[in-house]
Amino acid sequence: MLSVVTNLLRRSVFTSTATLGRKASAMHLEKQTKELLKLPAQEVKDWLSNFDAILTDCDGVLWLYSDVIEGSIEVVNKFIHSGRKVYFITNNSTKTREEFLSKAQQMGFCVDTDKIISTAxxxxxxxxxxxxxxxxxxxxxxxxxxxxxxxxxxxxxxxxxxxxxxxxxxxxxxxxxxxxxxxxxxxxxxxxxxxxxxxxxxxxxxxxxxxxxxxxxxxxxxxxxxxxxxxxxxxxxxxxxxxxxxxxxMGKPNTACCKHLIDDKIIVPERTLMIGDRCNTDILLGTNCGFQTLLVGTGVHKMEDVQKWQKSGTAEEKKLIPDAYLPRLGDLLQFIDS
Amino acid sequence: MLSVVTNLLRRSVFTSTATLGRKASAMHLEKQTKELLKLPAQEVKDWLSNFDAILTDCDGVLWLYSDVIEGSIEVVNKFIHSGRKVYFITNNSTKTREEFLSKAQQMGFCVDTDKIISTAxxxxxxxxxxxxxxxxxxxxxxxxxxxxxxxxxxxxxxxxxxxxxxxxxxxxxxxxxxxxxxxxxxxxxxxxxxxxxxxxxxxxxxxxxxxxxxxxxxxxxxxxxxxxxxxxxxxxxxxxxxxxxxxxxMGKPNTACCKHLIDDKIIVPERTLMIGDRCNTDILLGTNCGFQTLLVGTGVHKMEDVQKWQKSGTAEEKKLIPDAYLPRLGDLLQFIDS
CATH class of the missing domain: 3.40.50.1000 (HAD superfamily/HAD-like)
Structure with missing residues (x-):
């Protein structure tokens, strides 16, 4: 019984990455985060063209409580209208899937029920x-x-x-x-x-x-x-x-929440982008699933956190480093072709 | 910030042992628990003669809630009357030291205020x-x-x-x-x-x-x-x-609760016995302070737990293994000379 407690209390927020092997760790040690606003526009456009599926966190990325984060509706709807599969994936357990759908639609997001992944x-x-x-x-x-x-x-x-x-x-x-x-x-x-x-x-x-x-x-x-x-x-x-x-x-960073999408080949990991504001849930989920990852600075974690992990983080912290960074999702608008 | 969380969540119930070196770990790998009732009486008496200070947990050793555990008063009072320093050391934070004293004295324990170590x-x-x-x-x-x-x-x-x-x-x-x-x-x-x-x-x-x-x-x-x-x-x-x-x-297994007794040379670790019913607080405290340790089976942990850690426990679990075991404290009575 005590060993269960020990293991339990030893568990970190990074539990789900425990299975990542040495190769993955080594890879992450060298991982750099592209600050998209500092790159040539064509490079960002080329990078975006890699994705035909996008998973995005909600609170801190699309909205903050009841306030839309400026530009997020336009970006998400452009993605949807371009034919990409866009999933809203939230750890919030206070609402049903229908209630999330209703909130998102009322705000102006063109999302459907089957694209909402919620923990309840x-x-x-x-x-x-x-x-x-x-x-x-x-x-x-x-x-x-x-x-x-x-x-x-x-x-x-x-x-x-x-x-x-x-x-x-x-x-x-x-x-x-x-x-x-x-x-x-x-x-x-x-x-x-x-x-x-x-x-x-x-x-x-x-x-x-x-x-x-x-x-x-x-x-x-x-x-x-x-x-x-x-x-x-x-x-x-x-x-x-x-x-x-x-x-x-049930929720992020546990990969179970995306398992059926991958197993049923609804999304292809290497052509999927995970967008989030919290590295130990959103970015870690993306890393664990083999998605590319984008951190936005409108919620929990900032570029300073990422830089700290890049400099002196543990091997586990290195796994939280996103592939790309933007101050806010709306900044992506300029790089999406209509 | 996240590294603090990581470290925090990685902390186990064994935190305070983290500083123990390899030598100590190796020593514990070989540690056996003497089941006192299976030994010749003289051997137990000789072992007891090593101690001039005794620290005992309360709930699960001396009493269970408001019920005295049979024999504990006689054993504790014999220790006190033999001139040994006997400390009551409890993690219970609901009572003041005076309230513990009053409870113990009303039950019949001959203990004084300065011998009560309580977390509040x-x-x-x-x-x-x-x-x-x-x-x-x-x-x-x-x-x-x-x-x-x-x-x-x-x-x-x-x-x-x-x-x-x-x-x-x-x-x-x-x-x-x-x-x-x-x-x-x-x-x-x-x-x-x-x-x-x-x-x-x-x-x-x-x-x-x-x-x-x-x-x-x-x-x-x-x-x-x-x-x-x-x-x-x-x-x-x-x-x-x-x-x-x-x-x-503040409390067990953090060694701070005994620091002044050791630093001020009020007790000598190698001549001190720690008695408890919970290995990850009482026994671990004793191990960390260099006391001998006695587990009694009237509370949380039993000899089966000890045997499990002896067989297949982690290095940290090995540190929970007591030096001696008794089904209940009262069993010691036969080995204490009047």
Whole structure:
């Protein structure tokens, strides 16, 4: 049991790259990031002509909360109208795929449902594919519950659950009794109502080795300047620590989220571009899948981070280095032919 | 920043042993655990005669919650009456040193205040020694607040803090404004009222690099058979992940909790015995300090765990192997001369 904990706590945000061999590492040691705005326009156009599929992160690339990032609609729609396959891929678990679609379309993005890859949908589909027929305990929000409802899987846990009557009451009247014996999986996503009783219930369910343990993503925090909004990752680490076992992560950088696109030859890795603002999810996913990668500076990571990893980063940090960089996605507009 | 996260997430429960060199590791590879009840009585008596100081964990060794573990009072009091220095050393942060003393004395243990080493007291004393003169934000319980009060340090945060008015309200009206500018340290201990707003506030304070970050301990969970009660460690990991930096841990296995006893020559490591029920805190502390170690089977770890690490454990797991084992502390009674 302890070795599980050890391995678990040793796991870094880079887990999914563990399988990359020496050759890949050596390659990354030499990797340079092309700053596209410093290159001749024709060189950028030639580079873009390599791609017939594009995966783009949403928050921090296309929009920030409810505000569109200038120029992103024009770039994305030009890509779509040029016949490229453009996927929106987000670690956000608070919305259903339909809700993302609606948000994106209302903003003006010409995207369809089948081009939205979201973690709540991935989690529900994972359980559906394995013909899961028990109940799910959710630490998370209604996006997860709605996606489970859509595939006919029952669930509960969304909303406030605070300590009433003290710890002894929680243990005696909720944990020792009244745990739902139908629970066969715990899903952890972003939950603004995360609380000790939820943590205790999730880990008590997970004490049964048969109970599945899924996490939507492991993003540590949301990008803010004046304060910190903890991300799903901080909730997941808490549950993993008390449960003494790791969650199966649905979202980026876990390559499972793109597996069917590659396996079914819907996209060809060497002709695919991954665009993101966070290197340890977006860029790492791209690297792991064999895509080319583009970092934009409108979210979590900046060119200074990349330069730091290029100079003195560990082998794992080298894997976060993107192939290309732009201050914002809109800067690409000048290089896309109509 | 990311390298901090990487290192943080790579940290294991064994962090404090990282400085042990190859020689020590090699030594532990050969370490055997003496099962005292299988040895001739005289051999056990001779072994016990090596020690003039004894450090013992409390929960799981001396008592389980409010129940004394049979025989522990007799053994501890015999040690005390034989002139040995006996310290009670606990990672529990919910009580003050005085409250532990009172509990122990009421049970019948002949212990004095200066022999109680508790994490809330260690945290308060750490800040006092560095002449800390700001305010502390606490995720934890009143034990921490009372110990801070006792050394004249102001603090707040104990008790329920649930989400009212949604995430936007939390961010706009509490995190972006109304954070207390006097906060200069965050202490994380066991908190049954742990919640998302507390996590967000702690990490927003910690976003100021000057803000100190202390944790009482990193125990993953409490030993229960029918359910899981998450330990302080699961709360600490959550805050560390969102704060993107590690806490300074006060309790076992961090050797800081015994430093003054050794530095001031109050105890001599080679003549000191550490008794515990949890190998990754108690036994590891003993190993790290150069004490002899005794595992008792009335709490978290059992002889089966030890045998597993002896057979196939990693180098780090080997460090958890105790020098001696007893099913319960009371079994020692027969070997202590009156």
């Amino acid at each position: 949908h991935l989690a529900a589909n994972y359980l559906k594919r394995m013909e899961f027929n028990k109940t799910v305990y959710i630490i998370g929000s209604s996006g997860i519950k709605k996606e489970l409802d859509a595939v006919g899987i029952s669930s509960f846990g969304v909303g406030p659950d605070t300590l009433n009557g003290g710890l002894k009451n929680l243990v005696d009247n909720e944990l020792k009794r009244n745990l739902n014996s139908e629970v066969g999986a715990v899903i952890v996503g972003f939950d603004e109502h995360f609380s000790f009783p939820k943590l205790a219930k999730a880990t008590s369910y997970l004490n049964n080795a048969e109970c599945l343990f899924l996490a939507t993503n492991t993003d540590e925090r949301f990008p803010m300047t004046s304060c910190v909004i903890p991300g799903t990752g901080s909730i997941v680490r808490s549950v993993e620590t008390a449960a003494e076992r790791p969650a199966l992560v | 007291h260690l945290a308060a004393n750490y800040l006092k020694r560095m002449e800390f003169n700001k305010t502390v934000y606490i995720i934890g319980s009143s034990g921490i607040k009372k110990e801070l009060d006792a050394v004249g340090i102001s603090s707040f945060g104990v008790g329920p803090d649930t989400l009212n008015g949604g995430l936007k309200n939390l961010v706009d009206n509490e995190l972006k404004r109304n954070l207390n500018s006097e906060v200069g340290a965050v202490i994380v201990g066991f908190d049954e009222h742990f919640s998302f707003p507390k996590l967000a506030k702690a990490t927003s304070y910690l976003n100021n690099a000057e803000c100190l970050f202390l944790a009482t301990n990193t125990d993953e969970r409490f030993p229960m058979t029918s359910c899981v009660i998450p330990g302080t460690g699961s709360i600490v990991r959550s805050v560390e992940t969102a704060a993107e930096r590690p806490a300074l841990v």
